[in-house]
Amino acid sequence: MTLAPPRPGARVKVRGVIGEPAPREDAVPKVKGEFQYASDLWREGMLHGATLRSPYPFARIRKVDVSAAAKLPGVRAVLTQDDVPGKKTYGLMDRDDQPVLADGYVRFVGEPVAVVAADTIEQARAATKAIVLEYEVLEPTFDPIAAIQPSAAKLHPKGNVLERVRILHGDPAAKADVVVEGEYEFAMQDQAALGPEAGLAIPREDGGVTLHVATQWLHEDLDQLAPCLGLPESKVRIVLSGVGGAFGAREDTSIQIHACLLALKTRRAVRMTYGREESFFGHVHRHPARLFYAHGATKKGELVFVRATIVLDGGAYASSSSAVVANAGSFAAGPYRVPNAVVDCVGARTNNPPTGAMRGFGAVQSCFAYEAQMDKLAKACGLDAVEIRMRNGLVEGDAIITSQPLVGSAPIAEIVRRCASLPLPETAAHRDQSELPGGHANVTRGEGVVRGVGYAVGFKNVCYSNGFDDFATARVRLFADAEGPLARVHTAAAEVGQGINTVQLQIARTELGIERVELETADTNVGSAGSSSASRQTWMTGHAVLQACREVRQELVRRAEREGLTLDRTDLADLLDRPIEKTVTYRHQDTEKRRPDGQSRGHVAFMFAAHRAVVDVDVETGLVKVVQVATAQDVGKAINPLGVIGQIEGGIAQGVGLAVMEELIVEKGRIRNASFTDYLIPTILDMPPVIADVIEHPHPDGPYGAKGVGEAPTISSTAAVVAAIRAATNRDLERVPVRPDDIVFGTSSRSGWRIAPGDDPRRAVRG
């Protein structure tokens, strides 16, 4: 089926093709304020939905009485679990996991118990407060290690172990000359997308419903939603609304089912929009973790073994914990040649807020730990941070600890070397006071300021893994209007800011050789595109669009041949008396299911990045300013170089945030800082300049050689910043985010989680 793209320069030059820096397809409406995000949707006569949430981390619901609430002015519907017409539960990876509305128990603070639709949002909120609930408070479990003990109270019919992964590679009892150990802690990060969870559900004449919503995966929403509504999928249409950032938080449904239930019940359009505080309760967060590591190496610093026990807190419901656990385990040894490994990774169910997808998806947690270990090892072997990584870095053909060999990637040594050779910033002495840590508030004019430099390398899979049927569909229609040929591309890929829309247009222009290409609104009227996650859309939807365009072109060639014409010399419009439409579903090569020993070719491809962070630390106050982050990343091929840089800078912003400020503080299951006043994300004055070396080492299976881009920048940037802070302070800093306390007092662990001695890899090493 292969057909080369049109020869460049054969006809008029087509602008906006692959490899060119292309402005966003939605740029103009976005800068004009005309772009409709989900929370901007409005319909004459629409109702407003509100959610009543559990105040308890674990309780039995003794009584629910909605009668008073239902009688309040303006109230059109009050729904509880009894009113769910279809399936009572849903879940991203386990459909039997999470109740649509609490099913007699509540398992986390913020769990939806009832929903209300009313004429105004004020009336809806007032009604939620008028619902009478009696709870019997139960003993909650907040410690994930306690939760997975056989004696622990069962928090859910499906038990407290969400996933357990064991990876055995080589000799589990391998011994080494040099052994370093460490215990690391990783706090809860939030995606903190600015756009709130929002959508508008509109009932249809045929008894179905159309939902306009901000999501990452339209078809996954549909697949969860329709059974709960008791409707066939044909009666539910989901349309992508403007998405104000996602970063994993829109993988799970939020308002989707509730808004549709209310719309179907009231026969009126219903809009639901979470406020900022509610948003922190209404989406999953990044898994907090404890990681116990032992690394063994030769005296020369060549890795002999890695042993790790990783415990992730999945919170009250499963969400995507099983895949996050698999990832944390799969990437637990880093992008290094490790002949022997034992990794135990477990995800626990607790009464904490549920956790799930966030950019980096399990790879971020283990990267923080294994990169700290690599620095310890370097010190123990008398090597520097760059040397130890270059010495152990994977090269093409090497296998990771799941025995999967690397294909189509630049060697780690090259990435590290190129990152290390990027220019360093000016010294602290040359910086304006406001550029110093705490300088904006006069704390230092140079007193106490020490500079540190740190390195980290990270890697992760692109696309879905472990045997998941991963596919993406594209429909391309080429026709001619008065202005000439025009192509319309229709996919369900969710544009969440990452730039997949522009990538689709670039690919279509490249393949079809025309500039006039438009996108249809993403919805469920076309086949699934899979999620905008796992850095997979450029690869998956990119491939689908590419192949659909090539099929369209083949048809053009056939038509031209029939007319006795040569395509390159023909006005395409002459061949388009009737449109050409092709729909293609692309599947990447099969991946293997995980085996009990964790050994399998579970991933399609890997992406790699190295980061070098430069920080200034006021060692007396513990305040940190990240001065610069340099990075080298292998992206395969930069389809849109402008978009690639944006993803790299944006991912680093989130990595820096996690390193020095971002933490959802959860006490007794309650989020204590559910606001932008106290959940701090970086401002423009916290954002370091980024120097990026974009490496294009084409992957044989990626579209034009492209791999994913979006997650790699978040994976190792955090570890690099913390390494730099360690260099400046000589503190161990085994926990992120690093707080001023940790620098000043050397405190680290705060969670109090404890693992059983038998699970402690350090003990195994000592024994």
Next chain:
Amino acid sequence: MPPTIDRRGAALRGPSAVDVALEVNGERVVVHVPPRRTLLDALREQLGLTGTKKVCDEGTCGACTVLVDGRPVYSCLTLAIACENRRVETIEGLAKDGELHPVQRAFVDTDAFQCGFCTPGQVMSIVALLRTVPQPTEDDVKRAVAGNLCRCGAYPNIVAAGVSAGRRKRT
């Protein structure tokens, strides 16, 4: 001797909804609002000007930034009635005759956003800056948008947009 309070313009309004005259993007409009309504909600829910975004509703993110009498304010912290007879400028009022404002143009050209949710606020903050500092430095731009969060981390390009907008002349 204690000064007397200036009573010009003082008025008792409410408690039920009242008509408030505003000048929004050069047009005089009257909105019927409860006295407690924020300028943000009045713009979004009553005037349909949803370009101004509601994110934190407590003055910590900047997505609701509009200009009142030429100065950037958080419209979530501003009562609609407090803007009576004041000049309100929102993102929707910037482009004239189908032509983007230089700051908007610069945002497009430098890729100064990803999801775009913070963009209207960022643009308004830089528009205000350019009126007092026509050719801002990088530092000027950073300070002007220090109160506007961007979770996509498009900050480096926002700085570039602000600086390059200062070099553009409105055609």
Next chain:
Amino acid sequence: MTVLAGGTDLMVELNFGRRRPEHIVAIDRVGELAGIERNGHVRMGAGVTYTRMLADAGSQALAEAARTIGSPQIRNAGTIGGNLGTASPAGDTLPVLAALEATVVLRSKAGERRVPFADYMTGPKKSVRRADELIVAAEWDEAGPAQTYMFVSTRNAMAISIAGLAMVVDRARKRVGIGLGSCGPTIIRPADAEGFARGLFDEAGWERPHRPSESAAKELGRLVAAAARPIDDVRGTAAYRRHALAVMGARALSRVAQIA
């Protein structure tokens, strides 16, 4: 009567339904509250915004406090009167007013009364202001250039103070004022630290700049920290607050002692 100045505090309470006042009096357009008078003595109207303070604050430390408000939007809205009205221990200008030994001017139908700042705050978001009183101004004696204000925060803009410190050395009046923010139920004046600092200036001579010894600076920091009554909260631990105050106290002294 609920008074609305810049809205940076009250509007949050309204938006989140934490308060539903019957009447709101918006004073942001009352011209007479927005004035600054200076003639050796400063009278700053309650409606003076942070933006205005950048240009003219009548106090170096207050100007620094205004500059630390990272966001232009908040600087355009927030006022000194609003800070006093909210009376939060984290209020940005309040440690400065404490260090300046400012007077809060309150007015009601019954007339005007003047409350020394030291007596004004009674607890977190609590003050001696009666419901029928309006804050009209803050007043203080101009104290010369030897002043500073600083606070620690993990973010470089839009930051809430984890712990803050203002120091004013009024060389003419031979007075040292120190105000501590976010480390107790009210703004704290560390009397022992102030006394210790006075001793240092007595020794070195009030009229000329000097460089305090490292041990003297450290001791001042220790006394500052000892006076704090911090708590653990989501923004920081009590232990860190004390530590940061000690560092800031030492640095502030070293800095202002060199300014004459």
